[in-house]
Amino acid sequence: MTGRKLSILPEILAYPNWRHRVHLGNGLYTMGYNTIENDWEFYGMPEEVKGKSVLDLGANDGYYSFKAEEKGASEVTAMDIYWGDGSTMLGGWPLEGITLLKTYLKSKVVIRPSSVYNIEELQQQWDIVLCNDLLSWLDDIPRALDAMSSVCLEKLIIHDTFSTSEIDADIQVRKIGIATLHRMQVEYLLNELRKRGFRNITVKQVFSFRHYAWQHENFLPAFSSVSVEIRDSPIEGKVIKTAEVNNTWVLQHLGEFVYLRGLGWAKRSDLHIQERKTSFWMRQLKKCIPDWVMALKYSKSDLESNSKELVITAIR
Ligand SMILES: C[S@@+](CC[C@H](N)C(=O)[O-])C[C@H]1O[C@@H](n2cnc3c(N)ncnc32)[C@H](O)[C@@H]1O
Structure with a gap:
């Protein structure tokens, strides 16, 4: 860059x-x-x-x-x-x-x-x-x-x-x-x-x-048992609030941080990030089936x- x-x-x-x-x-x-x-x-x-x-x-x-x-x-x-x-x-x-x-x-x-x-x-x-x-x-x-x-x-x-x-x-x-x-x-x-x-x-x-089910496949859900610190940026970011994280999508990974939808950046080590059970098969299917066929399943x-x-x- x-x-x-x-x-x-x-x-x-x-x-x-x-x-x-x-x-x-x-x-x-x-x-x-x-x-x-x-x-x-x-x-x-x-x-x-x-x-x-x-x-x-x-x-x-x-x-x-x-x-x-x-x-x-x-x-x-x-x-x-x-x-x-x-x-x-x-x-x-x-x-x-x-x-x-x-x-x-x-x-x-x-x-x-x-x-x-x-x-x-x-x-x-x-x-x-x-x-x-x-x-x-x-x-x-x-x-x-x-x-x-x-x-x-x-x-x-x-x-x-x-x-x-x-x-x-x-x-x-x-x-x-x-x-x-x-x-x-x-x-x-x-x-x-x-x-x-x-x-x-x-x-x-x-x-x-x-906007719906398809995206769930792309973004893993994150949880926390206690409030976690939310920052405005993963690069020298300030803590802007603390928040409960319950089934919140991880939209981005960067170094030790992840971006949580609607919240901001949080430390990965503060979260439990779940694998989706269907993700493996979905990834395999997506490799060989065009998007429009996959879409039928989700419509x-x-x-x-x-x-x-x-x-x-x-x-x-
Ligand atoms: C659902 S988003 C669609 C954005 C993008 N076209 C897409 O397909 O992802 C609707 C967009 O229309 C804009 N919008 C709403 N009323 C508008 C208006 N009167 N003139 C121009 N844009 C408008 C909103 O600000 C918003 O960005």
């Missing part, structure tokens, strides 16, 4: 709001919890991004933006409401994560703090527009579709969760925990896309296991019933 990279590594390791696992080299990752290898291909993101301009809406920590750049996009813009603290999907996301990664990866991705509703103000258009896991969170889907269609020259890719209940309204509002989600009927969205000039539309079903574990996850590719 170069000197500049090393100098911001402690900040990357101290940042608590990672969503994705981005490889930093030498077996080290950002401490996110979305883990599928090659998830660009898995979720049907476009193969032919080489030489194209790409807009990534709701880019969050920039995972898909950096992937698009890596795959040869000529120019990538990452847009999100980068002004909140990351505590809710609608309150905005910190700018810090994507900015740290941009520096670390020596990326040219342009970061634009803005709401999807206001993209037209940028007076720019992009060949490919990515809209991953964003529409469901929005309370004005038609307005968002207007905005994203108007800046899309070629291809709009929408990856989201849709309603499977035929008696539902076109857009159904569901409360799940503290989140308010908007579940569309797929036919409704297809019509809305046709109305906005998209002629060639394909729909691919994918499986929404990534039943979705938190929501009456819903399915789709990737919709709409071409002008």
Whole structure:
């Protein structure tokens, strides 16, 4: 790793709001919890991004933006409401994560703090527009579709969760925990896309296991019988609190420390880290079976019933 990279590594390791696992080299990752290898291909993101301009809406920590750049996009813009603290999907996301990664990866991705509703103000258009896991969170889907269609020259890719209940309204509002989600009927969205000039539309079903059971296989659970010290960083970090650790996922190992999901860094020697009984077989299976077949096994574990996850590719 170069000197500049090393100098911001402690900040990357101290940042608590990672969503994705981005490889930093030498077996080290950002401490996110979305883990599928090659998830660009898995979720049907476009193969032919080489030489194209790409807009990534709701880019969050920039995972898909950096992937698009890596795959040869000529120019990538990452847009999100980068002004909140990351505590809710609608309150905005910190700018810090994507900015740290941009520096670390020596990326040219342009970061634009803005709401999807206001993209037209940028007076720019992009060949490919990515809209991953964003529409469901929005309370004005038609307005968002207007905005994203108007800046899309070629291809709009929408990856989201849709309603499977035929008696539902076109857009159904569901409360799940503290989140308010908007579940569309797929036919409704297809019509809305046709109305906005998209002629060639394909729909691919994918499986929404990534936040749930699949991840359990990737992260070992940690326990402690007494409160343990939690630090903000594994490199000369300060103790920020003490906490009970009960079935908390270990997202990263680094030297004598481990990163505990939602808590921070703790000394490995203070914890009991359990092997998962299925891990060995799961690892063997994963070696020989493609992700999408493995996903079938996990699709039943979705938190929501009456819903399915789709990737919709709409071409002008
Ligand atoms: C579930 S995350 C999806 C992140 C990423 N696209 C992915 O697939 O992993 C939803 C993201 O949408 C962002 N978001 C919510 N409302 C938005 C809006 N009005 N305009 C732009 N982004 C928004 C949130 O800040 C959050 O980063």
